[in-house]
Amino acid sequence: MTPKVPPRLIDSLVILIAAAEALLNVIPEPSPVATATVVLAVLAILVRDRWPVPALVATLPAVVFPGAIVATLVALYTVSSRYRSWWLLTACWLVAAGIAAFPLVEVAPQFWDTDAMLGLIYFTMPAAAPILLGQFLRSQRELALKLDEVEQAREHERRLDAEAILARERNQLAREMHDVVSHQVSLIAVQAGALKVSTTDPTARQAAENVRQLSVNTLDELRHMVNLLRASGTPATELTPQPTLTDLARLIDNSAIDARLVSDAPDGLEPPVQRAIYRTIQEALTNVRKHAPGASATIDISHDDTDLTVTVTNTPPTRPHLALPSARHGLVGLQERATLLKGKLHTGPTPDGGYQLRLRLPLIGHARG
Structure with missing residues (x-):
């Protein structure tokens, strides 16, 4: 297995290369303006992970005056690796290429000359390369995440099949x-x-x-x-010892999604009811993680004199949705639990594109006196 290069080492090398290229461009004709622009460009790539687009803008003056372009290429790659919008990426590419081609204004009357056209190509192609590289690596990361989700889903299905047998x-x-x-x-x-x-x-x-x-x-x-x-x-x-409502906080904290509990269940519920509530929330959070990547979830436990209602609602996914294999064993099991407790289970999409799971159980006969 090929050893993985630490990201910090790569960042350090990139910064050193950008600083060296900027220094080599300033040395032949040193000036305060050129020095200021290259210093700004090097400082910008230090914060490019936090503010990608402002960092790109800050590197552009160094392209015009001393001609240092490495910092801009690095910033272009960072923007491309963070964003999917082709409008933004095309705008960044055109701006960077236009800034790099600024010296061609001097030869505007002879713009269609061979040298001018070659210069334009030489400026636009290097600006496109980091954008394409950033999109390629972003797609590669997303594909790896999707493959991992598929493998987890298959493992879950295999476990369910073994349990059914x-x-x-x-x-x-x-x-x-x-x-x-x-x-x-x-x-x-x-x-x-x-x-x-x-x-x-x-x-x-x-x-x-x-x-x-x-x-x-x-x-x-x-x-x-x-x-x-x-x-x-x-x-x-x-x-093993069965979960109770006291275990809900740990379940939510370990769910690997943005989930919050907005209300608590009443005291004195029988163990079967507590297990049903726990398993319902557990299955709902599992489904959010599988079928709505990047979504957040809200868990609401309400009750009146006769019924207790558990509602788990998630927002629409924020990452591309991948159709994962599912035999719906989890929802079938929740339906069976609800039926045994004389309750009802309802699932379905919400108007905003999310999803909701609601369990309603009667309190009469299931609360301790």
């Missing part, structure tokens, strides 16, 4: 346990009860009662295990 296997195991083991243990309990009634031996009656009671207890434990198996067909993290 695991859920089917657990449900099958639960059915087998219920159909086979439950049937056999029920027979044991029935026969033990019959033996207790039919025998007159106190010892046998006590033994039969013990067998019957153990069979009943085993059936209760078996039903509990079957319910656990069926409910555990979700990610393996279900076996």
Whole structure:
């Protein structure tokens, strides 16, 4: 693997080259104006990352007087790497090329001479090169980000597929346990009860009662295990401590998007409701990160005497949207959670081009007394 050159080293080399070229242009005919323009140009490229367009403008006087052009080319590249607008880039290119071609005014009567035309070409082409390079590297960075998003989406889909397979296997195991083991243990309990009634031996009656009671207890434990198996067909993290509303702040802080919580849920909610709220917000933030690059999200938890509503709204994406593969397993899971709690889930676009997810749950029966 080729070692990556540190960006600071590249910046230092660029500044040194620009300063050296400016110095070489001033030395043959030193003057206060030329010295001031090259000093301004070198200082401008020091702040080009923060103010790209003003830095470009500040380098232009050095092109006219001593003829130092490296600082302007560096500033042009920075503007191109920051902005996608071709109107802005074309304007910067024409201004830089026009400033560089300013000396051709002296030969205006012979403008169509070969030397004048070659000079114009020599000035315009170098001004276009850093703009094209900046756009190329910008596209390369965006492509790398999109490929990373695609890989993350595929990994998410693979994980969901594996969890779906695991859920089917657990449900099958639960059915087998219920159909086979439950049937056999029920027979044991029935026969033990019959033996207790039919025998007159106190010892046998006590033994039969013990067998019957153990069979009943085993059936209760078996039903509990079957319910656990069926409910555990979700990610393996279900076996770990489940998240609550106290974990929302950490979830939002680690979401890698601009998200804010504008209100809090009421106290005393049952654990299933808290998990449903947490998972809904988690899935909504995941979808914002996947399908609306650069968007911000607002999380609102409101309630009245009967219902609790969780609304996650995101703004339109600020970066080019990439259609990522999705089987919508996450939304299906949220819909199932809402149905189990007698709630409703609604999703859809907003008028401004964003997206909204709303979960409504009844508070009656889900709040601790």
